[in-house]
Amino acid sequence: MTGEPLLTVSNLRIHSRIGGKSRTIVSGIDLALARGETIGIVGESGSGKSMTARALIGLLPAGVFAEGHVEYEGRDLLELPERALRKLRGSELGLVFQDPFTMLNPILRCGRHIDEQLRDERGRRLGRAERRNEAVRRLAEVGIRDAGVAERYPFELSGGMRQRVGIAAALARDPKILIADEPSTALDVTTQREILALIKSVQVSRGMGLIMITHDLRVAFAMCDRIYVLYAGSLLEVAPAAAVEEEPLHPYTLGLLLSEPPGDRRLAHLHSIEGAVPAPDDVAGRCPFSARCSWTADECLAGPTPLRSLAEGRATACVRIDKIRPEMRVERLEASQRAHVEAVSGASSALVHVADLRKTFITGQRQVDALAGVSIEVGEGESVGLVGESGSGKTTLGRCIVGLETPTSGTITIDGIEAADYTQLSTRDRAAVRRSVQIVFQDPYSSLNPVRTIGSALQQAVLVAEPGARGVSGQVADLLRTVGLPPEYAARKPVALSGGERQRVAIARALAVKPRLLICDEPVSALDVSVQAQILNLFATLRHEFGMSYLFITHDLAVVRQIVERVYVLYRGAVVEAGPVDTVLGRPSHEYTQKLVDSIPRSDSEWLTAQQAVMGVAPDGD
């Protein structure tokens, strides 16, 4: 789809300057958006994709500067003064942010967010009644049929509803281009599909240009006509979405595709890209991906690797593509044929037994039943999944088992010890339970104490397990090696580590007490795709090595499929389906499970247009 160009970006460079030090964020990229076209900017964290979006509309944070040209209707947006830009924002360029929880002003009613910008033909504010009518009409357009929502405050709405209001506000002045920065990432999987479908349908009906910023190739395939792959501030590949899915022409894109855990089968080993995304300045003057690429040769390091056009609409930055293309094809083919491994449950006796667990949170007048009678079992050496959306109670259940929450009623038995209420345990029992069950949290950025070194954190963990142990520093080094980090990391503080490395440290800390059950609460969802696979492989290796049980709490069905044998599906605090993972995900019997399975992004045409995607479920009460 190449219509007339609407927005043309040429040689866009973004850098930050803090305290006299200049750092490159984006090093010279070209983009083009045609009328009615959807382009996707795909990249991991640190790739510069969000900054690119912000540069287009002049919303760069203080200390960050953009150079180059952004041409829109004969004007260069980078040269426009702030006053002129302010006029363009909203009316010509709409923006939808990632986080529906902070995007809306909490003290303004939803209607205000939309009608605030509305003007009549002469540029005057509309009358009261008109504004209200218009707000209700706009809300209906984004699928909110309840007119009362216009009078409600953002905190009274669920995340998905808020995102809808945010989209309605972005569309209020009928912009010609919509920039959506990870619009569905902070939402539940089922809601994600609804929001993406909504954006797509609005875009099609209005003929807007849409720029999707996303880290998720699957989402990009489903939504976009063309895809720009951004890595460490450089474009590595530009191609039509279908062509990338068919055959990626850069090793990085291939790596991303292969790291994506398949939702339909279980692999013995996931493909992963070693290392982490580098800073643009560290890889200047050579192929940015060369350090992590398995096909790197001298020519990759010889000089900068600009995009080269291969065919109509296809370009790649890989200088060796002609030589390695057949090998890449083979790798892709092998990956697609990699056999499904049957999930064999090696369960023997039950290690953790949870029966009829209830947890009620009371906040002021409101009472929320997070858990409404849940019973689960985790066998010795077994890997069990707990799947559900936010609000399903899956995290609460995990926290109850490790004693971070005390259940309202019900029993938890851990290795024969009754441990529903940790405060009632004897010191010896508590120590025993603590040693049996450990937890790894979702966010590796806050689960390590920022002022302590990695070494001291691990040392402490070792000493808890064995008070007065000797050779602690040797044990710390062993732990670091176990999770695939060099022992020198002991001297570092968490800030010096990437997200994936921090998560490895968090896992090492949990391993220090040699637990028999490791509870993993969304352990990879805060990580980049290329790093996700590394961590999932690590989990598989560790299990093989130590024979631990896992309780894997996640919303991501493709992840759960790779790592567990049995799965419980949680919905609103109750188990709605349970059984072997292949059966539950392959032939879901409960309606909710089916919906979860359907919400995995697919690129086929009906994923975004199917009735249930557009309509969603009836919005619930809150």
Place this chain on the structure above:
Amino acid sequence: MSVDINPVRPELSLGVTRSRRRFPVLIILCLIFTALVVFCAIFGSLVAPHDPNEQDLLNTLQQPSWDHLFGTDTLGRDIFSRVIVGARTAVAGPLVIALGAMLIGNTLGVFAGYRGGRADFVIMRFCDLMFALPALLVAIVVVGVLGGGYWLAVTLLMILTIPYDARLIRGSVLEQRPRPYVEAVRVLGLKPRQIMVGQVWPNVLPVVVANTFLNFAFSLVTLSGLSYLGLGAGPGTADWGRMISDNRNLLFQNPVAALGPAFVLVATATTVNLLGDWLYERLSDRGRAR
């Protein structure tokens, strides 16, 4: 419950661009001045050009000269020497107040914030009770009734400062407590004392330090105020507040006699505040992105 955090983080966390110099010029000046004051507090009587308490009734009410930089007072004592020696009461009392309130206030605050529940309730209600007392007025009344005295005033001010420290630290601890790093060590089985002292407290340290400096400056001014009213340092003591009070009648004959000590007092308080602010920023940068 679980709000699933998005997997993608903002590319860069960019704070406000600010000077990255290790020691800004202003801070160097502050450090020099503070060092001078502390030196005078310890060795004041050795370096003072005159004996601060020596009365020279033939040379009363002298104008500033090379021999008497700030002139002499009604009893002929050298005001400059008294300012130098006065650094001792200016530093000792506030130091005791700031450190004492920090120790006790932090213990109470960390305990209340981390433990919560009944301990928190009792400690905080005690603090509320103390807040209801008008601190300065209580100090004036109690010291007045008990007949004055520097160390009585110091003790009283310390007790009155504790609840403020406790409440502030409790707030910071409450903010740290639900963070995953705290929960992770709880699950590991660390003892509450280990978590409070070794994990949480280092993370609220910037607040602690800044607040201790603020307390120092505040109690310096308050103590001097009490001395000015005749309730702090005893008669005849070389104390800045007392000197302002004693020499205030000389304002038109020899302004330096009252303004000299006043200037040193204000400069010391300001310097300490600036240092506290600077330390706060330095410490909060620990553990944050480079």
